[in-house]
Amino acid sequence: MKMENILIDKLDNIAIITINRPEKLNALNKATILELHEGFKSLNEDKSIKVILITGSGEKAFVAGADISEFAHFSEEDGGKLAAKGQELLFDFVQNLSTPVIAAVNGFALGGGLELAMACHFRVASDNAKMGLPEVTLGVIPGYGGTQRLSQLVGKGRAMEMIMTAGMIDAETAKNYGLVNHVVPQAELLDLAKGIASKIVKNSSTAISKAIEAINANFEDGVNGYEVEIKNFGACFGTEDFKEGTTAFLEKRKANFK
Numbered sequence: 001m002k003m004e005n006i007l008i009d010k011l012d013n014i015a016i017i018t019i020n021r022p023e024k025l026n027a028l029n030k031a032t033i034l035e036l037h038e039g040f041k042s043l044n045e046d047k048s049i050k051v052i053l054i055t056g057s058g059e060k061a062f063v064a065g066a067d068i069s070e071f072a073h074f075s076e077e078d079g080g081k082l083a084a085k086g087q088e089l090l091f092d093f094v095q096n097l098s099t100p101v102i103a104a105v106n107g108f109a110l111g112g113g114l115e116l117a118m119a120c121h122f123r124v125a126s127d128n129a130k131m132g133l134p135e136v137t138l139g140v141i142p143g144y145g146g147t148q149r150l151s152q153l154v155g156k157g158r159a160m161e162m163i164m165t166a167g168m169i170d171a172e173t174a175k176n177y178g179l180v181n182h183v184v185p186q187a188e189l190l191d192l193a194k195g196i197a198s199k200i201v202k203n204s205s206t207a208i209s210k211a212i213e214a215i216n217a218n219f220e221d222g223v224n225g226y227e228v229e230i231k232n233f234g235a236c237f238g239t240e241d242f243k244e245g246t247t248a249f250l251e252k253r254k255a256n257f258k
Contacts (some may be wrong), residue, residue, distance in 0.1 A: 005032040013050040013201045015043045018057050025064030026056040028112045037089040044099045051197035055104040062105045063113025083143035091145045094119040098209035104193040105129045118149040125171040126186035132168035153179050204241035204257045
């Protein structure tokens with residue numbers, strides 16, 4: 001499909017998705033969510049891509065929220081369908097992607113923007129980043145996984161306070177909370193994300209995808225994460241990457257994963 005709201009660049013084994021609606025502070029509308037779904041799906045199927053980075057265009061915002069004009073007139077049923085479809089197409093989809101996804105949060109990440117960042121496998125931020133879930137100021141709650149992922153990442157008490165007050169936190173506070181892993185000046189953000197991605201690229205993509213599945217299992221109701229870990233650990237033994245990795249170790253050389 002033709003992409004009007006996102007840009008995709010490929011640098012060797014790393015892909016960069018840039019949400020490109022600077023005039024709307026990269027707000028998520030239905031069209032952008034669909035394009036992001038297609039972009040992530042295509043890159044996940046591209047065997048040459050080992051890591052995906054996602055960021056926002058411009059210097060002001062990663063994603064400043066959802067496009068409120070699209071749902072201001074919705075009914076209860078419409079609202080439920082909006083949340084369910086969005087989670088299916090993008091937020092849950094990204095969380096469960098087998099290719100690692102790093103959010104490079106440059107500026108505001110509010111509402112759906114923070115929810116998108118939290119759906120990624122981990123996050124780095126520029127020192128001017130501001131993050132929050134202000135939905136209660138509109139008379140709604142976060143609907144794209146925000147109530148669940150924020151509490152998983154920062155703890156119940158902090159999530160309750162952030163959501164109830166609708167307040168924003170700065171990048172250093174987000175780092176202290178465990179919401180982002182690193183904070184750097186904005187000019188250094190993509191280089192940092194690329195540097196981390198380059199380390200990931202050297203490792204087994206097969207093993208990484210199994211690790212993502214096992215880690216995510218810990219947060220799924222009714223799923224025993226330890227059992228998923230055992231299953232995925234065993235499955236690794238049947239892969240070419242396991243043969244290459246162990247052979248390289250015994251031969252005292254660096255592994256060359258395909």
